[in-house]
Amino acid sequence: MAYVPLDPHPPKRLARFLLSYARRKYGDLQPAAAAANHTGVLIANGAIETVVEKRWRVLDPHLKWLAVQASAGAIGCSWCTDFGYYLGVQEGIDPAKVRDVPRWRDSDAYDEKERLVLEYAERATATPADVDEDLAARLAEHFDVEERVELAGWVALESYRSRFNAGLGLVSQGFSASCAVPA
Numbered sequence: 001m002a003y004v005p006l007d008p009h010p011p012k013r014l015a016r017f018l019l020s021y022a023r024r025k026y027g028d029l030q031p032a033a034a035a036a037n038h039t040g041v042l043i044a045n046g047a048i049e050t051v052v053e054k055r056w057r058v059l060d061p062h063l064k065w066l067a068v069q070a071s072a073g074a075i076g077c078s079w080c081t082d083f084g085y086y087l088g089v090q091e092g093i094d095p096a097k098v099r100d101v102p103r104w105r106d107s108d109a110y111d112e113k114e115r116l117v118l119e120y121a122e123r124a125t126a127t128p129a130d131v132d133e134d135l136a137a138r139l140a141e142h143f144d145v146e147e148r149v150e151l152a153g154w155v156a157l158e159s160y161r162s163r164f165n166a167g168l169g170l171v172s173q174g175f176s177a178s179c180a181v182p183a
Contacts, residue, residue, distance in 0.1 A: 003169035006033040015039050018046060030079065030170045031161070052157065059143075059150045062093055063117045066110075067151055068158045069101045070121035077162035079170045086175035113142050117151065124155045 008028070010016055015036040022032040035042040059067075065088055072080035088098040097114070100107035104118045116138055123130040139148055 001169055001171075002030065002034060004034050004037050006030055007036070008033060010036040012036075012039055015042055018042050022046070029083075030173060031165050034165075034168045034170060048157070052153075056150055056153060058146045059154065061091065062097075063114065063151070064154050065091060065093060066097070066101065066114055066117050067121040067154045070104070070118045071125045071155045071158035072162045073102055074122045074125040075159060075162040075166060077166045077170075078172045079165045080158065080162045082172035082174070082176045089176075116142060120151065121155050121158075124152065125159050 008019070008023075010019060010033075018039075019032055019036045019042070022029065026032070032042070032045075035045050056064075065084070069081070069084040069088065072084055085098060089095070094109065096107070096109035100109045101118070104110055104115065110118065120131065120135060120139060123135060139151075143151065
């Protein structure tokens with residue numbers, strides 16, 4: 001249960017306008033409704049997400065998805081994990097990879113580069129972060145500087161999203177229930 005109102009028609013006109021825009025673009029998302037309780041937070045979230053959508057295109061989209069999903073799982077945000085599961089299916093990611101993110105160490109669904117991204121996402125999400133010189137060197141063998149910076153950005157952004165959602169009591173909206181991923 002959310003710890004803040006999720007009013008689809010917030011009292012402030014700007015919040016109503018921005019929430020309406022978000023709803024048309026993405027559907028009825030609880031994080032947007034929660035952010036609408038504070039116009040500044042809503043505007044900042046929208047600005048971040050808009051820049052990310054337009055300008056963060058260096059990292060392979062499937063690797064980005066793995067990093068985001070692993071970070072959400074490490075934090076334990078059920079909303080982000082659920083929505084991420086849905087996005088993975090919609091983006092055509094191998095169903096075994098979608099299903100196995102929580103147990104990636106024991107799964108044979110991932111190649112070396114994907115495992116490295118999953119490891120990095122978990123270790124960078126930890127509190128305190130646990131990225132050492134060995135991990136940084138292994139990343140440098142597979143990714144150029146711009147890719148590594150964007151990977152760090154995706155993990156940090158998902159940490160923000162997940163902590164925002166979990167901190168406000170947002171839980172799964174049932175997105176993954178609309179997916180048919182084979183067991």
